[in-house]
Amino acid sequence: MEVRSMHFKARAGAAAADKALQAKLSTAKGLFVEGRKRAVAEIDLEATREASKAIRDTCLADLDVWLERFEQEATKRGGRVLWARDGAEICRLVVDIARRHGVKKAIKSKSMLSEEAGLNAALEAAGVEPVETDLGEYILQINGNEHPSHIIAPAIHKTKEEVAELFERVHHRPRKTDIGEMTREAREMLRAHFLSADMGISGGNFLVAETGSVALVTNEGNGRMVTTLPRVHVVITGVEKVIPTLEDLATLMRILPRSATGQTISNYFSVLTGTKRPGDTDGPEHHYFILVDNGRVGLVGSDFQDMLRCIRCAACMNHCPVYQTIGGHAYGWVYPGPMGAVLTPLYVGIENAIELPHAATLCNQCGVVCPVKIPLPDLMRKLREQQVERGLRPWGERAALRLWSWLARHPGLYALAAKLGVRYLNWLAEGEDRIRVMGIAPSWTAGRDFPAPEGRTFRELYKTNRRDR
Amino acid sequence: MKVGLFVTCLVDLMRPRIGFAALRLLEAAGCEVVVPASQTCCGQPAWNSGDRRAARLLAEKMIAEFEGCDYIVAPSGSCVGTIRTHYPELFADDAAWLERAAALGSRTYELADFLATVAKLDKLPGDFTGTVTYHDSCSGLRELGVKAQPRALLAKLPGVTLTEMNGAEECCGFGGTFSVKFGEISARLAEKKCENMRASGADAVVLGDLGCMLNIEGKLRRLGDERTQVLHIAEVLAGEA
Numbered sequence: 248m249e250v251r252s253m254h255f256k257a258r259a260g261a262a263a264a265d266k267a268l269q270a271k272l273s274t275a276k277g278l279f280v281e282g283r284k285r286a287v288a289e290i291d292l293e294a295t296r297e298a299s300k301a302i303r304d305t306c307l308a309d310l311d312v313w314l315e316r317f318e319q320e321a322t323k324r325g326g327r328v329l330w331a332r333d334g335a336e337i338c339r340l341v342v343d344i345a346r347r348h349g350v351k352k353a354i355k356s357k358s359m360l361s362e363e364a365g366l367n368a369a370l371e372a373a374g375v376e377p378v379e380t381d382l383g384e385y386i387l388q389i390n391g392n393e394h395p396s397h398i399i400a401p402a403i404h405k406t407k408e409e410v411a412e413l414f415e416r417v418h419h420r421p422r423k424t425d426i427g428e429m430t431r432e433a434r435e436m437l438r439a440h441f442l443s444a445d446m447g448i449s450g451g452n453f454l455v456a457e458t459g460s461v462a463l464v465t466n467e468g469n470g471r472m473v474t475t476l477p478r479v480h481v482v483i484t485g486v487e488k489v490i491p492t493l494e495d496l497a498t499l500m501r502i503l504p505r506s507a508t509g510q511t512i513s514n515y516f517s518v519l520t521g522t523k524r525p526g527d528t529d530g531p532e533h534h535y536f537i538l539v540d541n542g543r544v545g546l547v548g549s550d551f552q553d554m555l556r557c558i559r560c561a562a563c564m565n566h567c568p569v570y571q572t573i574g575g576h577a578y579g580w581v582y583p584g585p586m587g588a589v590l591t592p593l594y595v596g597i598e599n600a601i602e603l604p605h606a607a608t609l610c611n612q613c614g615v616v617c618p619v620k621i622p623l624p625d626l627m628r629k630l631r632e633q634q635v636e637r638g639l640r641p642w643g644e645r646a647a648l649r650l651w652s653w654l655a656r657h658p659g660l661y662a663l664a665a666k667l668g669v670r671y672l673n674w675l676a677e678g679e680d681r682i683r684v685m686g687i688a689p690s691w692t693a694g695r696d697f698p699a700p701e702g703r704t705f706r707e708l709y710k711t712n713r714r715d716r
Numbered sequence: 717m718k719v720g721l722f723v724t725c726l727v728d729l730m731r732p733r734i735g736f737a738a739l740r741l742l743e744a745a746g747c748e749v750v751v752p753a754s755q756t757c758c759g760q761p762a763w764n765s766g767d768r769r770a771a772r773l774l775a776e777k778m779i780a781e782f783e784g785c786d787y788i789v790a791p792s793g794s795c796v797g798t799i800r801t802h803y804p805e806l807f808a809d810d811a812a813w814l815e816r817a818a819a820l821g822s823r824t825y826e827l828a829d830f831l832a833t834v835a836k837l838d839k840l841p842g843d844f845t846g847t848v849t850y851h852d853s854c855s856g857l858r859e860l861g862v863k864a865q866p867r868a869l870l871a872k873l874p875g876v877t878l879t880e881m882n883g884a885e886e887c888c889g890f891g892g893t894f895s896v897k898f899g900e901i902s903a904r905l906a907e908k909k910c911e912n913m914r915a916s917g918a919d920a921v922v923l924g925d926l927g928c929m930l931n932i933e934g935k936l937r938r939l940g941d942e943r944t945q946v947l948h949i950a951e952v953l954a955g956e957a
């Protein structure tokens with residue numbers, strides 16, 4: 248997918264004023280946040296988070312070992328494991344597979360890696376018709392290949408009315424107003440594709456090393472059809488998704504749906520192992536796994552390894568005040584919200600996403616809900632550090648910070664500067680208790696007043712008071 | 717009990733009366749309070765901006781100034797969060813400093829936390845009357861676990877009725893330099909906070925951090941609300957509100 252994270256500031260500013268967008272986000276937020284709260288109350292949350300973190304850390308500590316084990320087990324069961332260094336390699340591999348099996352149409356269930364790679368465009372260019380079958384992704388695809396704005400609810404930025412209008416326009420059927428009816432219409436449209444596709448492409452929530460299986464968590468049932476109806480099934484997922492055992496999978500499944508949608512268990516949960524065997528009624532004849540690096544391997548052993556624990560539940564963005572205000576598109580790449588603010592710079596280059604690690608109040612609402620205890624604000628702070636070390640911050644900001652920190656180490660001069668600063672602010676307040684326009688920080692006073700200081704600094708007053716005593 | 721009062725740079729600059737209120741409360745709790753004259757800033761802005769070197773120099777200064785005290789108290793959750801949670805990260809590669817940083821951190825408290833859990837202050841000088849709602853600041857709440865302490869203290873004031881607002885634990889949008897770098901988002905978050913506060917019907921919002929205070933008061937006034945007071949917990953408890 249084209250990287251547009253460098254335009255974050257302008258897009259975020261516009262989105263911040265979009266109250267209609269915020270209304271849509273807040274409905275979903277209510278659902279996800281309240282749902283999660285209820286669902287996590289059913290388990291020993293802290294113990295499960297700790298256990299989940301430990302599982303993910305174990306895999307990452309010996310990632311190569313678990314990946315090799317996975318490859319062996321999957322191969323034993325008829326699968327083929329392929330490795331992709333980046334998005335371009337994903338596209339090449341999938342197109343090759345499609346050619347080899349004479350594929351004309353590929354049905355897809357949700358895969359973020361396919362977004363990273365821009366796979367749909369590559370398939371189309373190779374003469375293969377890609378059809379998104381996740382309802383949200385389908386809506387975006389028929390709306391001119393729009394980008395998702397949330398990792399589990401890709402069309403969260405659309406209202407029911409907008410979708411009704413889109414369906415009427417694209418499906419050429421009378422407009423529906425009921426969500427149930429609209430969904431039924433989409434299913435009818437998709438049914439023919441399900442039955443005529445030669446290839447299914449899915450993501451993978453987890454890869455289980457001991458059995459060579461892929462685990463899929465979905466709510467719409469499309470994932471089952473994508474992975475079992477066509478003769479070829481291609482799983483595309485990041486190398487970090489491997490976990491050692493089915494037992495580990497059970498632990499992670501206690502926390503993933505609860506954190507994501509507030510469900511005790513998702514509507515569908517599939518563990519797919521091997522190709523179709525003699526006597527099986529369904530399943531693919533050819534099973535491929537494309538395991539992708541695209542920046543992940545470089546994070547192993549780095550300051551950012553914690554980020555690889557991510558299980559893509561979206562709790563961080565659902566709870567993020569900034570995401571809830573600007574939505575996902577402003578982030579400019581595949582992953583929005585706090586996890587995106589960390590992942591995007593790491594995957595597309597720190598210099599291409601300068602603003603993202605700063606687009607957070609560091610309130611740590613994300614860190615406390617993350618099911619695998621990723622310290623997201625700490626990671627954003629580390630990215631900020633790297634920007635400073637590489638001289639990527641604007642000149643003015645660096646100079647101001649340097650001057651301020653020098654003053655703060657020279658108390659006499661600092662006291663003087665504070666004294667003058669307070670006088671200056673009071674002068675700006677023009678005798679009122681607030682400053683309405685502040686030339687040195689116009690973006691503050693554009694949206695709110697700045698309260699005026701009392702008049703003298705604490706240290707001035709303390710000196711006088713003590714002398715009085 | 718010798719307590720070092722870390723006034724914090726924003727209180728020094730903007731609201732000295734909060735510093736004096738804190739002083740009064742600590743004295744009411746029977747502490748011997750010292751206010752090191754050379755104190756400036758804990759280094760939080762540098763740390764959050766990614767300037768590790770500057771943050772470290774300021775942390776060293778802070779540690780040297782305050783390590784002679786039995787306790788260090790500040791009327792700000794985010795400054796205490798910096799000292800307690802982040803100083804050790806700053807000195808991770810320097811055993812001698814790390815020990816000093818950790819020792820200081822373990823004795824550093826947010827004001828309400830200190831008054832409620834360490835000093836166990838029972839008789840408060842404050843006489844505020846009215847309905848208040850408490851805004852949990854992010855660092856205080858999520859780094860230090862300050863939640864019940866300020867509420868317990870407020871409950872000791874007979875004239876105060878506490879009413880909880882929706883989203884009390886949600887960020888007000890300040891975030892230090894975030895408030896200027898992303899002014900539109902910041903102001904929008906402050907607006908949501910103000911809506912929740914006003915819906916609670918409180919006469920005043922009470923809080924424990926200067927950043928939130930400036931942000932919330934600035935937004936309330938811009939929205940034309942001249943009535944709702946924005947008070948630091950120290951002012952309310954010390955009777956200076």
Ligand code: SF4
Nearest residue numbers: 557558560561563617
């Ligand atoms: S960072 Fe944590 S909360 Fe966010 S999507 Fe990943 S696992 Fe979920």
